[in-house]
Amino acid sequence: MDLSAKTDRQIQNLIENHRREKKLDAPLAKAAVEEQARRNKAFNFQAGIEFLIQAASDKRPVNYRELAEAGGILKADDKWYQHMTRKIPLSQIVDYAHTQGMPAITSLVETTQGITDNILSGFQKGLDDTGIKVPSGMSIRDFYLSERQRTFDWVSKR
Known part of the structure; x- marks a missing residue:
């Protein structure tokens, strides 16, 4: 199926239909997730994933601002506003990582205050x-930390 001819809404519907059927690993779902990531113009998806992989290689967590900068949402000297976290497609990153056989690499993301209840509820979502x-x-906290460690282990074996 040529997904490039599909609208954004059609791509999202394909993903949602596969999600409902618990078949996000199906080839068409994987292709749709990749197409959705490719189309994201607000956040440089590839740069964001590479940034997270590098952070895992360095065995360090990252904060929202660092991920926003890596994804091109803002520049280093731009002022940070809390609403900018909504521009970071964390759920899409989890989908992408899952369909690529990666751990939940969003377990590297925390606030400047550390692992907060908001971080954990977003991770759970x-x-x-x-x-x-x-x-x-x-x-959820233990799973978050185990996924973080699994991410560190995964990247060291790449």
């Missing part, structure tokens, strides 16, 4: 949207 389940008996 991204997991839910992608269909990733937190193992039974594990808190």
Whole structure:
């Protein structure tokens, strides 16, 4: 299927339909997620992913501002406003990572105050949207930290 001929809405519908069926790993879903990432003009998706992979290689977390700068949402000397976090497509990043066999690399993202309840609830939403389940008996915080470690381990084996 030629996804380049599809509208943004059609691409989103393809992803949502596969998500509902818990088939986000299907070839068409993977292609749709990649096409959605390619079309994102507000956030340089490839640069953002590469930045997160480099941060994992350095074994360090990143904050929203750093990811926004890496993705071209703002420049280093621009003023940061809280609403800018909405411009970072964290759920799309989780989808992309999942369809590429990567860990949930958004586990590297935290606020300048660290791992807050807002970070964890956003992480949970991204997991839910992608269909990733937190193992039974594990808190979201523990899973977040285990995914962070898994990201560090994954990038060291690349």
